[in-house]
Amino acid sequence: MAADVQWWARLAREVRAAGRGDLPVETPLRSVRDALGFDCAALVSGSRQRTTTVNLGYPADMLGYLTTTYRWKCPIHRRAARLGLPLRFVDVPDVHQTRTYREGIQPYGFREGVTLPLAPGAGPERSFVALSSTHDRPLDDGSVLALTMLSHDLAALADPGAEPGDPAADVVLFVSPGKVEVRSALPARLPLNEREARLAARCATAERTGFRHRDADGGWWRVLARARRPDGVLLRISRVPEPGPLTGRELDVVGLVARGWSNERISAALGIAVRTVRSHVESALVKLDCANRTALARHALEHDLDTLAALEAAHR
Known part of the structure; x- marks a missing residue:
């Protein structure tokens, strides 16, 4: 299915807004899936630690295949990632002979699809969009070109607002x-x-x-x-x-020490005894190898040692 120029312009605006964090990531991805005639769409991030960012319609088993075997081993995906270009199933010679077809396409009734690698990135570390359909009509060349041109903006959807x-x-x-x-x-x-x-x-x-x-x-x-x-x-x-050797309450105290608060003020804000505050400060000094409260405050600021409880106390 082909989309008109006005639709592509609207999609580009949606993609950029979602990349900034002004729209949910699934909004432009759903637009792509529905307007281009696919049944399922997924955005898979470019990190081993972070896998699927958005899934629209893929069964759990197929999604697991996309984020593991397909991403790291499938020659279809590796070729697309190497070229940095969208790859349709119809473009892959002998696709029916591949493991991906046997394990990730045929069992779910998919007959056509697209792998869209997203810039920046290289190889399997690249984020990508997967699109699959139960019909056998390949995506038209104009839409393939348009998706290629949008790939850099689409990459921001993997980590919006970064x-x-x-x-x-x-x-x-x-x-x-x-x-x-x-x-x-x-x-x-x-x-x-x-x-x-x-x-x-x-x-x-x-x-x-x-x-x-x-x-x-x-x-x-x-x-x-x-x-x-x-x-x-x-x-x-x-x-x-x-957070290293510190307990949660020690983190709360350290966050307020970093603001220059006295033990008495911390005690009142957190509702704990002054001697308990003193004990937490002394423990943090030892655990973080800081010579004094000034060094502890500097260490806290340099390493983002702050908590929501400390923030709430500071703004109560």
Whole structure:
């Protein structure tokens, strides 16, 4: 199915808006799937740690194949990634003889499809879009060319709102006065609930952009807050290892020490005894090999040792 020029122009605007984090990533991907006549679409990121970013319609088993065997071993995908160009099934000689056809196409009733490698990147590390259909009509040449021209903008969908130096985000949320919206997400459960997301958006942008957060399951995340338009904040959330030797409460205390707070003020803000604060500070000094509170504060600022609890206390 071919789309007209006006539709491609609208799609380009959608893609760029989603790449900035102003729209959910699935919005332009759904437009591509539906307007070009495909049944399923998926955006697979360019990292071994982060796999599917968006899945629209692929069965779980097929999705698993796309993110593992297909991505790293399939000659169809490796050829597309090497060339940096969209590759249709119809363009692949003897496609019916390939493992991908036997394990990832035929069992699900797919008869045609496209692999679209996204720039930047190289080889299997590239992000890509997979499109599959149950009909056997190959995508027209004009649409293949248009997708090629959009590939650089589409690549931003794998990590919306990213700026130079940012770690790859597992979750991207947009917080506005009216609601909290998911822009891109991988975990089954979001690491921030709505109250926490609103608190992070309000506090983090007012002071510093990054902090550590432990979710309800005990997992640790790094949250970066970025202002978007007068009424919105983009939260880019990345999974991180446990914060070294520090406990969660020690992190809370260290975050407030980094703001120059006294033990007495920290005690009042966190609702714990002064002697407990003193104990946490002394423990952090030893664990982080810092000579004094000034060195501890500098270490905290350099390594983003801050928490949502510390931010909330500072802005309460």
